[in-house]
Amino acid sequence: MEEYEKVFKEVLAYIKPKPQEKEKLNKIANKVLEIARKEARKIGGKAMLAGSITRDTWLADKMEFDVFILLPPNLPEKKLEEFGLMIGKEVMERVKGKYKIEYAQHPYVSGEVEGIRVDIVPCYEVKSPEKIKSAVDRTPFHVKYVEKNLSSFMSDEVRLLKQFLKANGIYGADAKTQGFSGYLCELLIIYYKRFIELLKNCVNWKPGEIIDLEGFYKVSEYPKLRKKFKEEPLIVIDPVDKERNVAAALSSENFYIFKKIAKEFLLNPNGKLFFPREIKPIEESELILNQIKRRTEIILLKFKAPKVVPDILWPQLRRTAERMEKILRENEFVVLRKDVYTDEKENAIILFEMEVSKLPFVQKRVGPKIFDLDDSERFLKKYKGEALVGPFIENNKWCFEVKRKFLTAREKLFDSLNKDVKILKAKGIPNYVAEEISKNFEIICENEKIMEIVKEDKNFGIFLRKYFEKESLI
Amino acid sequence: MEEYEKVFKEVLAYIKPKPQEKEKLNKIANKVLEIARKEARKIGGKAMLAGSITRDTWLADKMEFDVFILLPPNLPEKKLEEFGLMIGKEVMERVKGKYKIEYAQHPYVSGEVEGIRVDIVPCYEVKSPEKIKSAVDRTPFHVKYVEKNLSSFMSDEVRLLKQFLKANGIYGADAKTQGFSGYLCELLIIYYKRFIELLKNCVNWKPGEIIDLEGFYKVSEYPKLRKKFKEEPLIVIDPVDKERNVAAALSSENFYIFKKIAKEFLLNPNGKLFFPREIKPIEESELILNQIKRRTEIILLKFKAPKVVPDILWPQLRRTAERMEKILRENEFVVLRKDVYTDEKENAIILFEMEVSKLPFVQKRVGPKIFDLDDSERFLKKYKGEALVGPFIENNKWCFEVKRKFLTAREKLFDSLNKDVKILKAKGIPNYVAEEISKNFEIICENEKIMEIVKEDKNFGIFLRKYFEKESLI
Structure with a gap:
């Protein structure tokens, strides 16, 4: 047995659901599905399971599944949403679950039954993926494709991949993570069959790498494809929709992180890379030392995190950082590097490390x-x-x-942001952030004040350490 | 009599040559011309006077004239130069003048007879200005045009204009001055007839102003003309060559200085504007105060002035300043303003005033x-x-x-320039400057050292005062 196989076996022992967990999940899923089917049939619809449960690729600590309610495509959108919520509520009440309404493409019921998260999502049952009205309508096709193409031996390979990505912070196609979606993991395993093969191959991936499982495109068309999916480092053509890149959300940084950790594992196969490293919050002495060693000034812009879902919050924070860097630059203040942080509840913080923060009169x-x-x-x-x-x-x-009106970057930042919401929006600050900043914000430069935030929020201290100890991508 | 007429009368009393001066100049000019004619005839050529003497527009302190030797256009260039020098030397020896060889389009004899400067310049006698082989061949046509079109009452008008420009540092089309040539002055007076009319009209000039004495172009062609003479603020179509802008050498700055002093004179007609203001060299306390008030750093790059004519020296110094500013900017050091100085003999100095001169590690x-x-x-x-x-x-x-390799602009400058001549040239430093800098250069930031230069060269002290007290153009 090769060394990596031993490692995989050990890792799987941790991450593979136990038989009783599987049994519990399947039992509840079948129960929910049955009720959903009956309810859907009443209005001419169907119901189906979706999510990792259908391909047995879920990780032990992630007990959840989706039920999709497929409704006729001639139904008006309003009606679809209404029926979706109606069925969702009915099902959740019948299984005695808690639930609330969440908002994605359509509002949907998100509930919990016996510790298992259940999303009940309405969609249109279209004849083919070209006819979809919104992204959720594509999901049933994904379910079918994976069911058909993912052999049973591949389930654990997908689990290894997911855990490998998760431990390194690049699992999930959400706006914060900008990593690999579950569906993308499944496609990569369908393509490379074994996790170890994926690792061996990905180290040779170049930005603009194309994976076309169904062979929709000729190699001669690849340059055109790269233009179509410009600035996307990995292009995995969706087997159910050849116009779509399944890896569109993957950032270039995460593309390289994946290649890097793959290489690390191949050079030294061991389980460490499958479990998150512990990172300590920064200490005051380290913060000071970093600034002395770099001779830069740290400026934090702190405000209340707007109450919006993370997929809206993170891009708005990043956009704000971009805009403010540009405004500073227009005033000859130069940002060396920047980053954004939020606990997604209380605080949003934008960090600017300044190359030029003081200018002549x-x-x-x-x-x-x-x-x-x-x-x-x-x-x-x-x-x-x-x-x-x-x-x-x-x-x-x-x-x-x-x-010169503003002699320091701090003064300029304060002046630019100390405006009403309309002006902030006109400056290009995204809506929700503009609203919060117009109510209140702080600009923090003093190390003691920075450390006060660290004391209140360990994760911000970890963020700061990661900022200064930024890892090489190669 | 209008107020300005009184002023003009007073000014003319100073600047108009006295009868005995005129007599002396004319006597020598005729003598030189006669000899030149005889010599030229021997080889099938002609001779003619050129310069302000021919239109009686010279200023009292400027006793000089040119003699042009017109030779057949089928003569090889080598022969033309040879004959030109031969005749020049022969003439100068016969009138017992001192002379040396100068280099313009062709080498020519530049001499002095009884305190009067005489240039003897060979050129081709072409049938029409379109057939000229080099710019000097155009001069005889200019002489003829002005002789024909400048009425005798205009001579003093031209003198007033020349003196007005000279007193304000904008008389001369040479590379240092970038101002108005004598020929341009004459054309402007031919066009506006009176100096006062020129003043009244020029205040309304806009950049891209077109003066077309011979009406070569229709007004509908003006936009095309402005494209042809792009970036040239004043376009005076040469009456003897419609493809040429007589005012091509005039800088935008000097265009606006002329408009400004014209306006000043019209608002308050008095003789002061016709005589140079006295400017005192900067004092150390002022130098320090300026830097404190501005919170900038002054960096001087000092080297031996290359031994080339001013028309080559000045553009090369300006180009050097441009290149070095760009190199600094590529390294994040930002120049606020810059200027160049040379005594045209010993020293060349480039001044950089820094907006950003110190950067992080x-x-x-x-x-x-x-x-x-x-x-x-x-x-x-x-x-x-x-x-x-x-x-x-x-x-x-x-x-x-x-x-960061270079923490200060001074260090970066030193490193960029401390190279051999080949590398300096490859960086875009012009040839003659590159040669001098490769031998030796100094970078000076300390005020005491700056003041040492001022002590040795008053004009540099005046240059510094002008730098800090830079005048508004409007």
Whole structure:
């Protein structure tokens, strides 16, 4: 037996559901499905199980399944949502579960029965994937495809892959993670058959790697495909929809993390890579040392996390960081690196590490070419009153030197954000973040104050350590 | 009599040559011309006077004239040069003048007779200006055009204009001055007839102003003309060559200085604007105060002025300043403003006033997109050894953080310039400057050292004052 096989066996002993767990999940799933089927039939619909339960690829600690309610495609959307919620509630009440309404493409019932999470999701039963009205309508086709193509020996291979990704923070296609979805894991195993084969092959993946399970495309069409899925490092053509990249959510960073950990495992097969490393929060002395060693300034922008789902929250925080970096840059303050953090409940924090955070008293304003007469007139009028020097001309452009309004990046940040919500939105700050910032925000530079946040929230301390000890991707 | 007329009268009393000066100049000019004619005739050529003497527009302190030797256009260039020098030397020896050889389009004899400067310049006598072989061949046509079109009352108008420009540092089309040539002055007076009319009209000039004395172009062709003479603020179509802008050398800055002083004179007609203001060299306390008030750093790059004519020296210094600013910017050091100085003999100095002159210990290296496989490989190889952080990915581009090699702009400047002449040239430093810098250069930041230069060279002190007290162009 090869060394890695021993490791896989050990790992599977931890992550593979026990027979009694399987039994419990299947029992409840069948019960829920049966009720759902009856209810669906009443209005001309069907019900089916979805999620990892249908292919036996779930991890021990993840007891959950989905039930899809398939309804006729001629049903108006309003009706579909209404029926979906009606059936969901009815089923959950009949099995004595707790539930609430969640919002994705349609509102749906998300419940819990005996510790097992159950989502009941309505969708249209379309004839073929080209006819779908929204992404959920595609799921039944995925279920069927995987059922047909994932051999039973592959279930544990998928489990190994999922656990490997999970332990390294890259499992999940959600906006925070930007990693590998469950369906993507299953397709990769269908394609490479064994987890170890996937590992051996992925180390040779290049950005723009194409995996086309059904052979929809000729190799000569690959360059065109790469253009279509531009900036996406891994292109896995969906076997049920050749226009779709199953790996679209995967970030370039995570693409390389996967290659890196695969290589690490192949060089030294052992179980460590399947279980998360423990990371300690940063300590004050380390925070100070990092800043001395780097001679940079850390600026935190802190505000209340808007009450929205993580898939909206994270992209809005990232967008905010981008916008603020750009605004600082327009004022000659230069960000070296930045990152975003949120506990998804109380706090949202954007970290800027500054390369240039203090500037002279004078600021040069470069205007239009002197030949652009209208623009020149406007520019000259705008700055004439406050000119310390000028107007003068450089490279045929009008210039002034004026008194700099904001001498530090901190002051500029404060001024840019200390505005009402309308102005914040006009500056390109996303809606929910703009609303929170317009109510309140803090700008924090002092190490003691940074450490106060760490004391209250260990995860922020871990985030800071990861920020400074940013790992190499190669 | 209007107020300005009184002023003009007073000014003319100073600047108009006295009768005995005129007599002396004309006497010598005729003598030189006569000899030149005889010599030229021997080889089938002609001779003619050129320069302000021919239109009686010279200023009292500028006793000089040119003699052009017109030779047949079928003569080989080598022969033309040879004959030109031969005649020049012969003439100068016969009038007992001193002379040397200067280099313009062709080498020519530049001499001095009784305190009067005489240039003897060979050119081809072509049938029409379209047939010229080099710019000097055009001069005889200019002489004839002005002789024909400049009425005698205009001579003093031209003198007023020249003096007005000279006093304000914008007379001369040479590379240092980038101002108005004598011929341009004459054309402007031919067009506007009176100096006062020129002043009244120029305040309404806009960049891209077109003056077409001979009406070569329809107004509908003006936009096309402005494209042809792009980035040239004043377009005066040469009456003897409609493809040429007589004002091509005029910088945008000087275009606006002219408009500004014209306006000043019209608002308050008095003689002051016709005589240079006295400017005192900067004092140490002022130098320090300026830097405190601006919170900037002054860096001087000082080297021996290359032994080349000013028309080559000045553009090379300006180009050097541009290149070095760009190199600094590529290393995140930001120049706020810059300027160049030379006494045209000993020293050349480039001044950089820094907006950002000190940077963190870490430096971010941003590389190619991860999808550019070859470039990525090169980039990753190049920086992997010295990485403090990374490689990581930002906006799908490879990044490293490395130890910054140059923490200050001064260090970076020193390193970039402390190279042999080949490397300096490859960096875009112009030839003559590269040669001097490769031999020796100094980088000076300390105020005491800056003041040492001022003590040795008053003009540098004036340059510094002008730098800080840079005048508004409007």
